[in-house]
Amino acid sequence: MTEMDCKSGMPTLLETLTCSKRAAEDCKLTGSQDSAPKNIPGVTVAKYDKFYGNGDGEHVLWTTDCTKTLPLKLAPQGPASEAENPPTTILALLEQAAKYFPNEIAHAVERPQPAKVAARSAPSLPLEQWTRFTYAEYLRACKLAGAAFAQLGVEQFGSVAVWGFNAPEWIQALVGAAACGGKVSGIYPTDTLENVIYKIAHSDAAVCVVEGEKQARTILQNLDQMSCVKAVVLYDESTPLPENPQGGVKVLYWSELLALGEKAGNLNVKVESGHCGALVYTSGTTGNPKAVMLSHDSICATATGMIYAVDKHLLGNQRVLSYLPLSHIAGMLADVMLPLVLTARFQKPCSVFFARKYDLSDGTLKDRLTFVRPTMFLGVPRVWEKMGEAMKAAGAAAPPMLRKLSTWAKGVRLADYRSTMLGARVEEQQAKPYWFTSKAADVLLGKVREKIGLDKVQLCVTGAAPIQLETLEYFAGLGLPLLELFGMSEGTGLFTANLPGVHKFGSVGFTQIGLEGKVLRESKQESSTGCKSSEAPPCVDVCGGVVPEECQGELCYRGRNVMMGYMANPKMGAKHIAEIKQKTREVIDSQGWLHSGDKAAVDQSGMWKITGRYKELIITAGGENIAPVPIEDWVKGNFAAFSNFVMIGDKRKFNSCLITLKCVGATGMEPGTNELTPEVQALFPGLRTVEEAILDERVQAYCQSALTKVNANSTVVISNACKIQKFAILGRDFSAATEELTPTLKLKLRIFLQKYTSCTVYNLCTYRLKNVS
Structure with a gap:
């Protein structure tokens, strides 16, 4: 098979395996684990000798300084090489997309957002009533936004914070920030006030682009903790502009921002593919969120690599439904970068349709799906x-x-x-x-x-x-x-x-x-x-x-997808910088x-x-390590009444678990009601609420049966130390709104443990616990 075969996609199993193996070999940064990387362009062996003498990879493999430019991790050949996946910037991709398909729909959104017609019914408007942006209009808006951001005080390597539900302006703010040499700093719509303040202050955001009056007012009321903010921009222009009694901070609509950009004229800033293009905040187990710095190259090359792998299976024009948070890397890739790469580099114009704000929480996402009929769905x-x-x-x-x-x-x-x-x-x-x-x-x-x-997917x-x-x-x-x-x-x-x-x-x-992976085990030597x-x-x-x-x-x-590092803000002091450097060293080692x-x-x-x-991992009082996820997944997959099932046993003499039952309205974003779903009611005739179920002997026996059966399953419960001895049923389900789940609906284990394993909760639940033989 020739090198060109690897380039064309993944048509057969043999080609897939060959491409994957060759790409992994092409991307290796070391000849062996003990030798210095020698194939990163712009880095000489002498520099690497010095780098290994220092004992870490600061300013070569990682940095905490958002103004630094690291060497690109290019492979000498193959899909991760400069020839086949050339370094570029986010704006350059959009310029290419607009050049090829200026009149194709880039974004479409319903404005103003219609109300639901019933509890779980919200039919979409006809397409002609949607607000649409072509790729040419998308590009123009981004350039104007970038010019206005610079006018409002966003300097090169500076930040634009965006806080609100998915919208065309969210994405335009992201690309506009990159266009003026800065970076976007996304904030989840469900973030706590503490996190919002920290992210804006930590990213040193000069401009905050927000959904509406509520978010703008929150920022204006807490400016004493965010002295970096110079302007607040609202993209929902159906809400009034809040007054700023303190003055000094401009408050304007998105349309006014674009008008300001038009007056400002063209941008004159050099943006390189190695510059930081986005901050993605990820929560740690303790302390404040960490800001992952992603370069333009990492973002663009990763999206290009994804499409390389599936290009053959994507036929004709593409449609995407945007509903996952754009501040999360999954939303950023699926709704921003993949459409750009498909349109610019693979000549397959991709349109992004935006869900309504309540679709996920109120169970009306199906109405948007049946209208948009996406060709790709994450x-x-x-x-x-x-x-x-x-x-x-x-x-x-x-x-x-x-x-x-x-x-x-x-x-x-x-x-x-x-x-x-x-x-x-x-x-x-x-x-x-x-x-x-x-x-x-x-x-x-x-x-x-x-x-x-x-x-049509x-x-x-x-x-x-x-x-x-x-x-x-x-x-x-x-x-x-x-x-x-x-x-x-x-x-x-x-x-x-x-x-x-x-x-x-x-x-x-x-x-x-284009990536390389391995499994590392702890060694005594x-x-x-x-x-x-x-x-x-x-x-x-x-x-x-x-x-x-x-x-x-x-x-x-x-590979090229690895972050630049976690960002440190020098204004937060030497202790903060040292802490962020240490966290980065712990994640990226001296071999990259x-x-x-x-x-x-x-x-x-x-x-x-x-x-x-x-x-x-659960480490019992006896020192045994237990992986709870396979056990939890087996139970949820085999006992239909359970919504969530979480093991607890860290530093305890035995394992127990907390269970939630499926309830009406529990979407993950919201905890729902106390009414059991029809599926659960069919299992236990006569029961209607969680409160009734908690005290019902049939439900108790059902839970006991779950534990007995999983304990007997040697494929997931691989030792006696893994067995679960007690259970408790909680009074409501977990959700992002009640902070047990992340915006992408993963369990926040630290917060969960703080809320549900306290002595108070255990005392309240004692009568629900049953010994398991």
């Missing part, structure tokens, strides 16, 4: 799980004959999908349905896909948190295989991914082209590089049962490896599996 596991639950409930109410046909069709499609998985067992390959059987099942299921708005992706096997199987049975990927903010959101034709249930996929770790061997099959402990270790990777903090394994075919998270 969902966090909780979104897929909620969607699956709603579909199962609807299916249960269907006539018996239709249910029987649906069950048959889903079984056929799941068998078909299993037969194509990498390393499929002989019996799975032999169970592959005949072509006409599979086609008949697909036609029948097409109506189901149409009903949920995913009949070409790529369904899940990430940001682990997903249950049951959910993967359910959607594969609908003809909507979910491709699971793994990434983190510090690695621009991507390291591994399952791909069409190269996938495996339970795995997070292959190392993506130091290597010549001063590293107390050794590389773990690959296992036979990461999804073939229990992964041997000797094959597991910390997942580490490197990014340490993920995830426990993982890779198999002989190159597929990866996350087996736990080191910070979430």
